[in-house]
Amino acid sequence: MNSAQPPFRFLVAESETPEARKARRDSVGRSSGETYLDILRRLAPGATCDSIQPADADAALPPGTGLTGYDAVFLTGSPLHLYEETPETRRTVDFMRAVFAAGTPAFGSCAGLQVATVAAGGSVRPNARSPEAGFARQITPTEAGRTHPLLAGRPASYDAPAIHTDEVEALPPGAKLLAGNRVTAVQAAEIRFEGGVFWGVQYHPEIGLDEVAGALRRQSSTLVEAGLARGDEDAEAFAKQIDALHREPGRRDLAWRLGLDEQVTDERLRLAEMRNFIEALSRLGREGLLAVGK
Template identity: 65%
Template sequence: MNASLHFLMIESESEAARERRRKSVGSSSGESFADTLRGLVPGCRCDLIRPADADGPHPQPDEIGRYDGVFLSGSPLHVYDDRPEVRRQIAFMRAVFASGTPAFGSCAGLQVAVAAAGGTVRPMGARREAGFARRIAPTAAGRDHPLLAGRPPAWDAPAVHTDEVATLPDGAVLLASNAVTQVQAVEIRHDQGVFWGVQYHPELSLREIAAALRRQTPDLIEHGLARDAEAVEVQAGAVDALAHAPDRRDLAWALGLDEQVTDAALRTAELRNFIAHLVRPMRRARGRGD
């Protein structure tokens, strides 16, 4: 039953980043992600921890194995920085792989899993996906992969990132790409674990995307995506308006979006697929029921 599902939510934002986000949208990345999961699986339990923090918990594989699924949120963390918080986060992800617990990550969560399994991540330079990743398309391997079940031949998705996967680790399968970022979706099999991840953000609402654009105003201007703060506000305002009225076809048309983004059930497809096609079958295989 839904009430029996028990998830571990991993957040790697610094305290300062958490507070900036809370002032912007009322919650940190992990808190927001956990709320999305509770909406998808009413009655599920979500424990949120921050293993990147110096005083954060660092559960071992046997403790992680008590959960039905692990989720890693996005964050400003750069996994190529040799910093204590990065090392702690990667070490934790290796424990997740060792536990055999199915894991899902978006954006920086994907990048942490890649690094933990032996791949590499790099900065994107002048390129950006700010607001939405456009025309994502499955690879040959991704067309029949359950992570992308229900997605059309090409789709857009909420996305905010300045880093990307450079090389995939052994045991990884590329599932989707677009013209900006080659690694948009991937499966990684490493140690005892299976990880499904995406570079975009199926967990984010349009309201959160609008707030992210506003927080990134200086960066968007610096990289030529907006001429000034007023231009950013026009774009963010349109996204915000669509968040409040997702059936506004005029707003969707102006932003170049369709129901893959405006419909919350379609926008969260990868999360639903992960729970249906990996979490629940593995839960049954472990003898924990449905």
């Protein structure tokens, strides 16, 4: 972080329902928001990090704060289906519209990208081809993505942790498609709406291999239904290999067997998009980030 930049004030928006938060804590020891908070505190030492659960009926910002008082908002993954009209999805989309209107830059992964898409007028659907379970393979930046600061340092093709059953169907008007692969057309995008800007990815740079394994276990029935596993035991065998690589990230045999390279196994490289967003915010400031690419 630029030494001239005062400590950041970040807000993590965790749109998991209370039931999903509990299931994730029972599985891997932390909710999606708690994972984000841990990563942000390491990427931006000294930052003040607050959290909110916008899907909850009693969601509220900390007393005395407002969205304009934050340097950035981070949207986590979530099992919400944004094409369903429910109180939880309405509250979450309304929250994101308020973030856009406040002019506060935002970053999000997985459902975070989907929330920003719907809030700005795009659409989301169930995956048209197949769920991406464990890892998104051969993500390729578009021409715009190759020069966009969000993907700085990423190679011409890379893998990333991913597990999702929904995808962006159509980006909002004026959005920039930054990356895709053969399974999911929208893997990274920039969205501008009502004076605000959002950088996001469909995959999960923030999660480690232990969390990938936990997600596979929680969603094993979905893998079986999609034909990606013949039974829960297949999903468990895959999760065990990923867990083993998490414990010993230097094991080339496991990385080879799983088809993974340092873009996933090296945390510094895996976190590229989050680090790039924070570095752009530090270098350019809030107003400068809003102006990038205009």
